[in-house]
Amino acid sequence: MGKRQSGPIGRPRGFDTDEALERAMLVFWEHGYEGAGLATLTRAMGISTTSMYAAFGNKEELFRKVLERYTEGPSAYLARALEEPTALGVARALLAGTVRTTTRPAHPAGCLGVQGALAVSDSGQGVRDLLAAWRNDGCTRVRERFQRAVDEGDLPPDTDPGLLARYVTTLAFGIAVQAASGVDREELRAMADAALGNWPIHP
């Protein structure tokens, strides 16, 4: 499957897998999983449907690989944010990264993890569940980071890490929807800053 070190093989692939994945990511990002047809995808990737199936399996597996790439690429701000020294820093970095990524010029507006497959037909529920798990995983990682902040005394002892994580990720998903609606980057940035003006929230 991957790169052979020195094995005897045949004709090498005529295109760059990484670049093809990048192109496919932009198409899925803009049109969603079901809104992106094979014709549109392969045209953007510069390959034929045959090559796509040989290299990636099928459309759903292509999307799964695209999502991995998205997580380590445009959505990498999440992992970086979790490494901020304070919980407030985490929240700030997370929202700032969300605004930046969902409103980047010359990129599709919004977030692939949100608009990739929110509501789909029966045949797309696998991808729908995949993205729901992706979003919930993000929330879980933020919660665990906030729990650590409580343990370390960075957050008050009466703080509910789950509630706080739900709050921050709800803002992030909401920002993604606003961005997909065409809302300006600066307005979202100002809103995100103001939303963290009182910190932390508590029940």
Place this chain on the structure above:
Amino acid sequence: MGKRQSGPIGRPRGFDTDEALERAMLVFWEHGYEGAGLATLTRAMGISTTSMYAAFGNKEELFRKVLERYTEGPSAYLARALEEPTALGVARALLAGTVRTTTRPAHPAGCLGVQGALAVSDSGQGVRDLLAAWRNDGCTRVRERFQRAVDEGDLPPDTDPGLLARYVTTLAFGIAVQAASGVDREELRAMADAALGNWPIHP
């Protein structure tokens, strides 16, 4: 088109338009505009495709009428919230209504206005723009209500009504995404309450 008062006509329609719209609304709500096929729609509506086209025009017009019904039905909490006496009451009612509607048992999870057509193919951009306008209109109405609250002294004079409206609607859209991901109603309700713990936010 509509009801004749006493004119000479032929055979009356054999199904209830309102009930057919209600059924169609549930299908669009669950599967989105493009994820809902004519076969699924008409089966749920209990009519044939011919009857659907005769009564509603085409799929996009059907969706437009469904959206009107959704606005005056499941999403009517917005109009009611705007009539609350205080800006905080407006925000509270809006978020409470969002949580209630997006997590109602025996109903599709999430919000039709959000997941109906966030990312679509080229042929669906008309509906995509329609829903984006629907969301932005909701934000505008909240902003105008908050502006009134500033004028009346209900909100501090240095409050930015647009910022505040963007904050509340971002939370609402985020709640809709969380609900579509399967997040529990009580958790979202607690989060929404806590989010309004510090009020109002300011730049």
Place this chain on the structure above:
DNA sequence: CGACTTCTGCATCGATCGATACGGAAGTCG
């Protein structure tokens, strides 16, 4: 070079997409 492996372009598969044509059934009038 010649055997071998893999990739790729073309054509096409059955299924489904949204949308219609047609004709008979069903109901409302004079």
Place this chain on the structure above:
DNA sequence: CGACTTCCGTATCGATCGATGCAGAAGTCG
């Protein structure tokens, strides 16, 4: 009743959906 209007069931349209079969081109080995 009989003329007229509308509705509806069946069958089907061309286009597109995701997914393959096949054969030849292209590259890597001995």
